[in-house]
Amino acid sequence: MAGIHALDRLIGNDYPELATDEEVRAFEQVPYADRVAAESTYDAIRLGAERNPDGAAIQFLQNADPADTPLVVTHRDFIGRVTQAANMFHALGVEKGDVVSFMLPLVPDAFVTLFGAEAAGIANPVNPLLEPHQIAEILEAANTKILVALGPMPGTDIWQKVEQIRPQLKHLKAIVQVFGGGDPAKGIFAFNDLIKQQPSDRLVSGRKILGSDIAAYFHTGGTTGTPKLVRHTHANQVYQAWALNLLLKSKPGANMLFGMPLFHVGGSLTQVLLTLSAGGSLVVLSPSGWRNPNSVKNIWGLVERFKPEALSSVPTVLAATLAVPPGTADISSLKYAAGGGSAIPVAVGSAIQEKLKLPVVEVYGMTETSSVHTLAYPSRPIRLGSVGLPMP
Structure with a gap:
């Protein structure tokens, strides 16, 4: 019988507390390679799906409104569509070591593209808000073979940027359009037309x-020049x-309010892979x-409806939520606040503790370390202004 941790072969029905250094050292006596199940x-997403196959993997709110009727993708359907995406990229010529870059907003098929690309080759999520010349340099440095991008839509210039930079991409074999009809004669294919041809099992x-x-x-951020590419192995992630x-x-079934970009490791790994696995x-x-x-604006209504245990984002978002009165919203599901990407100002952490009565779990990580490598352990006293302790 599998334990509570889908990715750990040895943990039973309860997580260890790890409340002291001695408990951590004892836990670490078992080699990580003996523990990790993926x-x-x-594999990690598949194992998570097995825990909750008919539960929601994604609940997509078009307007970030608690009154929205979410578009729901179950875990069973999500791993199936990731498999189809990997097969779609394989059919387009992607093999191990080939790169699928993508420029997408947070639509469900962006998550499918991320993990489908990793299953077929190498995923390269790119910030579509960068300038065209920066995007072109990143895509070319990665030797992009397939580019997945949002088709022409009002309010976004992603497709215009794709058309502008395409002539500079020497290794590009095809473009796959999300929310677009494609133009196969020009090497542009509709995502939905291609993916539905592939098996999901x-x-x-x-x-x-x-x-x-x-x-x-x-x-990386690229604040002082052209962003640099960091490689992650599957084991890293x-x-x-x-x-x-x-x-x-x-635990299975827990909701995470998610709004981080997928080109940020805090989004793709610290929140997305954690939750799905x-x-x-x-x-x-x-x-x-x-x-x-x-x-x-709707944060407390969203908390009341979806009942997450964590209020988790970057410090600027955490600070902004403090300016929104909870009113009569039931936010009792929240057990802690968490943030990273930059230091949480002590004043913000103190205000969260005072106004929301939540402990503040601060994390520290880097793109180069596959995101988090220290955090404040929830099972130990938390000191504001500290990034906590190394992860086991």
Whole structure:
């Protein structure tokens, strides 16, 4: 009988407390390789889906409004569509070591693209708000073979940027359009037309993904120049989900209010892979995520409806939520606030503790370390202004 932690072979029905250094050292006596149950992110998502196959993997809110009727994708359907996406990329010529770059807002098929690309080759999520010349340099540095991008839509210039930079991409074989009809004669294909041709129950390539295989490239911030690419192996990314699920005591069916970009490791790994590999659910706050003003304006109504245990985002979002009165909303589901990406100002942490009566779990990580590598352990006294302790 599998234990509570989907990615750990040895943990039973209860998570260890790890409340002292001695408990952590005792836990670490068992080698990580003996514990971890997933070789790849594809395995991790599959294991999470097995815990909660008919539960929601994604609940997509078009307007970040608690009154929205969410578009729901179950775990069973999500892993099936990820498998189809991997097969679609394989049919387009993607093999291990080939790069699928994507420029997408937070629509359900962006999550499918991320993990489908990792199962077929290497995913390279790119910030579509960068200038065209920066995007072109990133895509070319990655030797992009397939580009997945949002088709022409009002209010976004992603497709215009794709058309502008396409001539500069020497390795590009095809473009796959999400919410677009495609133009096969020009090497542009409609995502839905291609994916529905593929089986959802197996990887047609027969690929056995190794932990040492490269899963993704993530670009660094690029605030002082052109962003640089960081390589992550599947083992890097799986460890992130394993460790955070361990320390945050994740469980199937738990909701995460999600609005971080997928080109940020805090979004793709610290929140998305963590949640999906535990059989939890991402409540996606519109295609724009936290950039949509409704996400903060409606925060307490969203908490009341979806009952997350964590209020988790970057410090600027956490600070913005403090300006929104909870009113009569029931926010009793919240057990802690969590933030990273930059330091949580002590004043903000103090205000969260005072106004919301929540402990503040601060994390520290880098793109280069596959996101988090220290955090304040929820089972120990928390000191504001500290990033806590190393993960096991």
